[in-house]
Amino acid sequence: MIPVKALAVTGFGETGLVALFTPALGPMEALVRVRAVALCTLEQRVFRGVVKVPLPFVGGHEVAGEVIALGEEAHISGFKPGDRVAVRLLYNCGACPACRRGQSNLCDHARHKPVREGLLPGPGGLMDQVIVPANMLFGMSDRLGFDEASLTEPLACCVHSVNRAQISLGEDVVVIGGGVMGQFHVMLARLRGARVLLSEPMETRRRLACGHGADRAVDPAGGDPVAAIREWSGGQGAGVVFNTTPEAGAFAQAVLMAGKGGRVIQYSSLHPDVPTAISPQHVHTNEVTITGSVSPVVEDFATANRLLNHGLIGCRHLISDVFPFEEGQKAFEAAIKPGAMRVIITSG
Numbered sequence: 001m002i003p004v005k006a007l008a009v010t011g012f013g014e015t016g017l018v019a020l021f022t023p024a025l026g027p028m029e030a031l032v033r034v035r036a037v038a039l040c041t042l043e044q045r046v047f048r049g050v051v052k053v054p055l056p057f058v059g060g061h062e063v064a065g066e067v068i069a070l071g072e073e074a075h076i077s078g079f080k081p082g083d084r085v086a087v088r089l090l091y092n093c094g095a096c097p098a099c100r101r102g103q104s105n106l107c108d109h110a111r112h113k114p115v116r117e118g119l120l121p122g123p124g125g126l127m128d129q130v131i132v133p134a135n136m137l138f139g140m141s142d143r144l145g146f147d148e149a150s151l152t153e154p155l156a157c158c159v160h161s162v163n164r165a166q167i168s169l170g171e172d173v174v175v176i177g178g179g180v181m182g183q184f185h186v187m188l189a190r191l192r193g194a195r196v197l198l199s200e201p202m203e204t205r206r207r208l209a210c211g212h213g214a215d216r217a218v219d220p221a222g223g224d225p226v227a228a229i230r231e232w233s234g235g236q237g238a239g240v241v242f243n244t245t246p247e248a249g250a251f252a253q254a255v256l257m258a259g260k261g262g263r264v265i266q267y268s269s270l271h272p273d274v275p276t277a278i279s280p281q282h283v284h285t286n287e288v289t290i291t292g293s294v295s296p297v298v299e300d301f302a303t304a305n306r307l308l309n310h311g312l313i314g315c316r317h318l319i320s321d322v323f324p325f326e327e328g329q330k331a332f333e334a335a336i337k338p339g340a341m342r343v344i345i346t347s348g
């Protein structure tokens with residue numbers, strides 16, 4: 001048994017440190033000292049009581065750390081104690097029909113990660129040490145800080161989304177919402193050779209995007225956003241529109257922003273879901289494709305790892321605050337403030 005400390009959501013707006021034990025390492029597992037965890041919207045929603053789960057809940061699936069020990073057979077992964085790694089923590093079963101089709105991001109059991117003896121429900125990254133399968137470790141370049149490497153998972157989510165859009169060189173791409181995910185979409189679309197427009201009400205976020213890949217940023221409250229896209233695209237409409245906001249109204253607008261042969265990607269989840277009217281006629285006459293994007297597959301994680309390691313995508317500007325593990329409560333409070341980008345909890 002290995003003693004571990006967890007930072008758990010213990011109640012509405014409340015966190016606490018909990019001492020737990022985790023069983024010894026399996027042959028293909030690694031023990032990782034957690035050095036940085038980014039607080040994603042999942043943890044924030046549980047903390048705010050928007051997503052109801054059994055408490056206490058140990059969130060944290062955006063993790064980077066240092067390998068402490070490897071199980072008997074895990075050396076075949078190529079890792080050794082002391083290696084700095086980004087960790088893929090989200091669970092997929094490998095056995096359900098979606099997993100067997102290679103769509104592990106759509107796993108039937110993604111939310112039912114088996115809980116190890118003595119541990120609490122949740123993705124479980126907010127601990128001082130975690131045990132993970134060795135094939136879920138991704139080596140970090142020396143140039144990258146643990147805080148930056150903890151953003152590998154959210155970047156992987158956006159890689160998945162951008163890959164679904166099949167952006168062509170020179171296409172016009174609209175990103176709705178300039179939070180962390182919106183900003184990653186802007187950078188990735190730019191890297192794919194697109195001209196990119198961000199639609200976002202907060203001026204600070206518009207400025208951030210313009211410094212990191214956006215050709216133009218507009219305030220959707222400053223006029224008709226659909227007309228703004230028409231004008232920007234020379235009357236053609238966008239090739240691709242990503243809605244990274246949990247707003248059903250923005251989704252309906254995204255459909256109208258798409259031009260002939262355009263693709264609309266609903267990236268954000270909605271809590272609660274709000275059914276909304278879209279224009280079937282616009283979809284028909286323009287052959288608009290509407291789809292969603294949820295979670296990454298392992299290949300997306302590997303891509304995100306390479307993009308960060310080789311400096312093709314930077315993410316330092318997306319980190320708004322860093323707190324030590326002991327100040328977890330403050331970190332959660334900072335993460336839910338309007339306008340916050342990623343808040344990171346560091347340890348060790």
Ligand SMILES: [Zn+2]
Nearest residue numbers: 040062153154
């Ligand atoms: Zn996440």
Ligand SMILES: [Zn+2]
Nearest residue numbers: 093096099107
């Ligand atoms: Zn599965």
